[in-house]
Amino acid sequence: GDSVTQMEGPVTLSEEAFLTINCTYTATGYPSLFWYVQYPGEGLQLLLKATKADDKGSNKGFEATYRKETTSFHLEKGSVQVSDSAVYFCALRLQGAQKLVFGQGTRLTINP
Amino acid sequence: EPEVTQTPSHQVTQMGQEVILRCVPISNHLYFYWYRQILGQKVEFLVSFYNNEISEKSEIFDDQFSVERPDGSNFTLKIRSTKLEDSAMYFCASSGSANYGYTFGSGTRLTVV
Numbered sequence: 001g002d003s004v005t006q007m008e009g010p011v012t013l014s015e016e017a018f019l020t021i022n023c024t025y026t027a028t029g030y031p032s033l034f035w036y037v038q039y040p041g042e043g044l045q046l047l048l049k050a051t052k053a054d055d056k057g058s059n060k061g062f063e064a065t066y067r068k069e070t071t072s073f074h075l076e077k078g079s080v081q082v083s084d085s086a087v088y089f090c091a092l093r094l095q096g097a098q099k100l101v102f103g104q105g106t107r108l109t110i111n112p
Numbered sequence: 113e114p115e116v117t118q119t120p121s122h123q124v125t126q127m128g129q130e131v132i133l134r135c136v137p138i139s140n141h142l143y144f145y146w147y148r149q150i151l152g153q154k155v156e157f158l159v160s161f162y163n164n165e166i167s168e169k170s171e172i173f174d175d176q177f178s179v180e181r182p183d184g185s186n187f188t189l190k191i192r193s194t195k196l197e198d199s200a201m202y203f204c205a206s207s208g209s210a211n212y213g214y215t216f217g218s219g220t221r222l223t224v225v
Binding site for chain 2: 034036041042043045046049089091097098099100101102104105
């Protein structure tokens with residue numbers, strides 16, 4: 001079935017470090033791919049998305065590129081801040097479907 | 113920025129009781145969803161709702177669950193005869209169209225004791 005696998009957390013980095021959170025997927029057809037972020041005490045917020053192969057989603061310094069050949073959508077940021085501490089979820093949505101299929105989430109903590 | 117509002121933020125209920133989780137979607141949105149996240153596990157799709165009927169549901173969404181849009185602004189999830197394993201964070205979401213991104217609420221943490 002369709003699924004999303006994220007790197008295991010938690011991830012702890014120092015401020016200004018480079019961030020990569022890996023995400024791979026299994027899906028029939030060509031899904032749209034998403035990264036959601038959940039800050040403490042808040043709901044899931046859409047961080048970025050890509051709807052077709054080689055698309056790059058970007059927002060708030062975060063980037064992810066839809067790689068069909070490796071079925072991946074890794075999240076990257078060049079220089080993280082303490083305020084980036086949150087749980088990050090990778091997700092897919094199949095073409096024509098409404099539901100999102102989520103990965104297990106990766107908790108990121110940035111230390112000053 | 114428009115928000116999806118969920119109430120209560122935390123609910124404790126006894127096993128076997130019925131609970132109703134409430135959501136106020138964004139006012140001009142047409143598609144509504146419930147998801148849940150059991151502690152330490154993935155966020156799981158429960159149900160989607162459009163045009164006053166369920167458009168898709170997961171195998172989790174059995175006869176114990178029901179959804180309703182009683183008054184054109186609220187969207188509720190009812191869980192009949194709660195079980196311990198229903199303890200989870202329940203997220204409501206809405207979207208303006210089937211292809212748009214969702215807006216999620218901040219969740220209701222349900223604890224069944």
